[in-house]
Structures are given as structure tokens and as C-alpha cells.
Amino acid sequence: MFVVMITSYASLELAVKATHDGAVDFIPKPFTPLELKSSLETIAKQIYLKRMARDMKQEGKQIRFQFLSVLSHELKAPLNAVEGYLNMIKDRQLGSNLSDYDELVDRSLKRLTGMRNLIFDLLDLTKIESGKPSQKSENTDLVTITRNAIDTMMPFAIQKEVEISLNSPEKVEKFLDPEEMEIILNNLISNAIKYNRQKGTVDIDIRVAKAKTTIIVEDSGIGISQEDKAKLFKDFSRIKNPKTRNISGSGLGLSIVKKIVELNNGTIKVESEPDKGTVFTVTLPV
Ligand SMILES: Nc1ncnc2c1ncn2[C@@H]1O[C@H](COP(=O)(O)OP(=O)(O)OP(=O)(O)O)[C@@H](O)[C@H]1O
């Protein structure tokens, strides 16, 4: 409820007291229609602001709750799996032949790698959300960072026989945070390999225009359907279908990329055709 005081005993003390007692506005008599209207507008604005603050508060809590429950699930699942495998080994459930346990050890290692990647993603996320954004900007060569990201991902590309090409000027030096740029490129290139087909291609383009720098990562992979596109860029969002079933990940990569891009006042967009490929385009203002 919002109270407006309309009175003919207009004095400053009274106005102060009315406000103190909870009135949102104070209209001394006689008042013109315009004064009344302006007062009502003030009230409407206050109601609106109060509602918005309440909604945002609720929403913030809910998102946090959702985040934590997904996170604990994602951390618990590999722990349970590894614990289960270790117990099977401890009880010698597969007999006395050591090599029969290789599969269990491999599966455990795979789950632990996934868990470590998730923790690294979380570290990136907390860094972005707690630290002041882009504080460590310096003269950064995007081409070197891209080459390093390609080198890092090369073992996975070789495994999948994916050919990676880079098309860029010799150097693209911009005033940016190198760690943030590394995160963007690592994630986009890692996805382009992970969600590619055997013997596919990844083409990376870095273009420089007067007011902006554009990074394009194009792959020849499984693609993303129109309706799944809407799910991208959210925390823990993974697209579940038969084509992605055997590919592991935490679903944090793209949400981190988007946060960094936005901290830098840039944009990210995606174009994709299922079974043809996907193009991610990041544009950063200069
Ligand atoms: N290049 C791509 N082609 C097809 N699908 C993609 C591509 N990049 C991302 N996706 C889809 O978007 C989802 C979210 O990607 P994201 O990078 O955020 O998470 P992830 O790769 O599953 O895990 P990680 O946190 O390890 O990166 C993926 O699970 C995948 O389904």
C-alpha cells in the first residue's frame, strides 16, 4: 500500500512527519490537476521500482539456487562413479586377473578429468564474477593467443583427424586481457573440435576493421538446431541428443565466453545448420 498525504495544513514539519510515517508523497491543498498528476506519477514510479527490485531479488536467489544444485550434482556424479569403481576393484569383483580392471581404471580417470575440467571452468567463472573485469588489459596479440590455443587442442584434433586452419594478419595487437582472450579461444576451438565429425575441419578467421575486431570459428560438425540455439550460453547448458551423448563437458564453456565478451562490450553470435556445421562470431570493439 502507498499513502499520499493531501492536506490543507501544509507545513514543512508536517511533510517531514508524513514522509517519516510512510507517506510516499505529500500534496498541499489547494493543488492543481497537474500537481496531482505529477504526484501520482511519482507513486507509479515507486511502485514499479519496488516491484522490479523484488522480482530481481527473487530471481537472483532462484538462479543461485539452481546453479548450486546443478553444480553439486555435477560434482557428485563423478565422485560416486569413481567411488563405485574403486570399491569394485577393492573387492576384486572381476577376479584376480589385473588387466580385467583396466576398463574400470580408465573410466575412473575419465571421470576425474571431467571433474578437473569442471573445476577449472568454475575458477574461470568465479574470476569473472568476483574480480573487476578486464583489469589486466595490456597490449595483446590475438594471433599468438590463437596459435597457442590451437597447439593446446592439437592432441584432440589429431585424435579426430580434424584439420585446423588459421586465417589472420601476422599480428593483431589490441588492448585486452590476455587471460580472458585465452579463455574465449580455448573454449570456441575446443567446441569446434569436440562437436565435429571425424576428418572434419575448423577454420579460424581473425579480421580487423576500424572500430572492431572479429574472431570467427567455423566447424564442419554436428551443428545445432534452431530450438537448441536458445539454450546456448547458459550455465551448465548442454544439448542432449544421440550425437552428443558420448561427448563430455560441463556446459559452462559458452556461458563463460559470453560473460567475458560482454564485459568487453562485445557481442557473440552463432549460426548453425545441423549436420553441416557451426559458426561462432565474436566481435570486440576497439
Ligand atoms: N561448435 C559446436 N557445434 C555443435 N554444438 C556445439 C558447439 N559448441 C557448443 N555446442 C553445444 O553447446 C553446448 C554448450 O557448450 P559449452 O562449451 O558451453 O559446454 P560443453 O562443451 O558441453 O562443456 P565445457 O564446459 O567443457 O565447454 C554443448 O554441450 C554442445 O551441445
Ligand SMILES: [Mg+2]
Ligand atoms: Mg565447451
